[in-house]
Amino acid sequence: MKLPPLVTLCLSLAFAPMLFAATAQDHAALQQKLTKTLGIEITSLTESPVPGLLQAVTSHGIFYVSPDGGKLLQGTMYDLNDGMNNLTESAMAKPRLEKLKPFEDQMLVYKAKNEKHVVTVFTDITCGYCRKLHSQMKDYNDLGITVRYLAYPRSGVPSKVADEMESIWCAKDPQKAMDDAKSGKSVASTTCDADVAAQYRLGVSFGISGTPSLVLEDGTMLPGYLPPEQLNQALSRIN
DSSP: OOOOHHHHHHHHHHHHHHHHHHHHHHHHHHHHHHHHHHOSOEEEEEEOSSTTOEEEEEBTEEEEEOTTSOOEEOSOOEEGGGTTEEHHHHHHHHHHHHHHGGGGGGOEEEOOTTOOEEEEEEEOTTOHHHHHHHHTHHHHHHTTEEEEEEEOOTTOSSSHHHHHHHHHHHSSSHHHHHHHHHTTOOOOOOOOSOOHHHHHHHHHHTTOOSSOEEEOTTSOEEESOOOHHHHHHHHHHTO
């Protein structure tokens, strides 16, 4: 028997919360399975751009998983109908900005007087291109680009470099200590509550594998060094 349209609508509205609850429960169970199996934190689990495939934002980047949790994919997804738009990178942009906020008071900031843009740079004091970027700090600042540093010791944590970077963050004058370290000078060893390990783990969750890595104002990430003018152009395109 065919039901009247109004009755069909009422039934649909009545069962909608039940369907949503079931989906939420399924996602929660799948998140627990992924966490247990992979040993990583699952920040969110949502529909991916590919129908029938879920997108998991994790502490180690984005994964794609089948709804039953039986199949897992790791890689970059592109939209061929939208100029090879990097969908994986776009999906990470907003979570990156949200994750950066709690670290703002830990950042070592080189502020531009006439600030137009803000870039967060994951840096390592032993990295050649990190030193090159730092040597041009005045040029970035003169273009209105504020540079905010977070520590990403490439040798991991714990390590000698991680300890040296903690000494920079804990120095009486962290900027001078960073200037010295980036120019090859030694920095006096000291400790404090600066959490270099947490900064490093944040970089890992962003998918960083090398330094410098730049997080722009819209949350997109540029791996590697960019000269001041090129970085300014990249920033101007997103505003």
